[in-house]
Amino acid sequence: MTTSLSFHRPRAVILLSGGLDSATALAIARETGFDCHCLSLDYGQRHRVELDAAVRVARMLDAREHRIFRLSLRDFGGSALTDDAIDVPTEGIRPGIPATYVPARNTIMLSLALAWAETLESRDIFIGVNAVDYSGYPDCRPEYVAAFEKLANLATKTGVEGNRMTIHAPLIKLSKAEIISRGKALGVDYGITLSCYRADADGRACGVCDSCRLRREGFLSAGIPDPTRYFRESPPRRV
């Protein structure tokens, strides 16, 4: 027997890129009981086709709403993802911050999420950052998320009035394999997500950029078949 409940679920804003991690973060937010308002950013990214994946993911996971904001970070450049003259590395993950780092990207996206959350009377923002199987981006680390949460509570009327804003980063300490296992248990179809920085117009992945390598390794470690469509006939077996 199902019971119809009349109360409203609390609202959360979810940053959604269309990739594996943010899809899982959305699934977790939904499972937690939030009404999910998804925000994507069309920032002039090389792999703009990821936004098509974001649309599919929001629909699959019953988001209440999905908005795509447009703000070109190509005007700034300085990243392989926003400047076509800088190549995306394909040789494997190296120490240090890679060329795909986009200056202040997560800070800009969290700021937009904060503005939206406040007007929605939401106190919860979800971001799918991860600091285990990741590329070494500084704005994916726990200390960064904690600093943004502190800022969010100082910056807003919501925070000043004592209604605490929370930045949820539920994947931050999970391995990629754990993220995938968690998402599978929550019904995420990773076949509709897109992680590749060099994806073609059909959304097929290269298999060799850092994002593809981390993803593929995650499926291997989790013992779950990789549903990714690659544009190379045989992706490298060693990741």
Place this chain on the structure above:
Amino acid sequence: MTTSLSFHRPRAVILLSGGLDSATALAIARETGFDCHCLSLDYGQRHRVELDAAVRVARMLDAREHRIFRLSLRDFGGSALTDDAIDVPTEGIRPGIPATYVPARNTIMLSLALAWAETLESRDIFIGVNAVDYSGYPDCRPEYVAAFEKLANLATKTGVEGNRMTIHAPLIKLSKAEIISRGKALGVDYGITLSCYRADADGRACGVCDSCRLRREGFLSAGIPDPTRYFRESPPRRV
């Protein structure tokens, strides 16, 4: 005798609204020796004519560059400045956070400044916030600025690599009269700035919104003639 120096001045990013405070912050950054890269945001503000003032101010104060980014915060609403259905208060400054508060506005603008600063290899951002003669916005307080600076150093490659990012808020503890006196000494022509939230298309001010009241009181206290053009024939003598 003048000496020609061959070194480059360090770069700073200056948030420039076109109002009195940000013009003064720009003048201070210039006086300090920075090469000034000004950033304005066309966010759908009711007083969009302030952007014309920003263009004039950047030119007057020899900015190296002035960019106006467009990102509509009308999509979020929730403020008298971004929702025409909410009136701008004209009855005088009251306790609490007023209807002109724009959720996360300074956080969004500082995030953009951070992205630009990093690609410019600049380590200095200027913002003309003030926590003395102000409207009570939470994102104008010293603790907010300190929290953003901390975030900036955790968020960026620049910060992680040990090159400290600094958020300069040179006006934060000054009265409006002190800001005006400082700017006058640095050659700012306040007649070309625009502070009014209800300015008409010609850039004339209403004289009665909070921003006009603070500005007018500042000129009175500083003993400096108010160069503001008002669209009312006689602005109220009492502010």
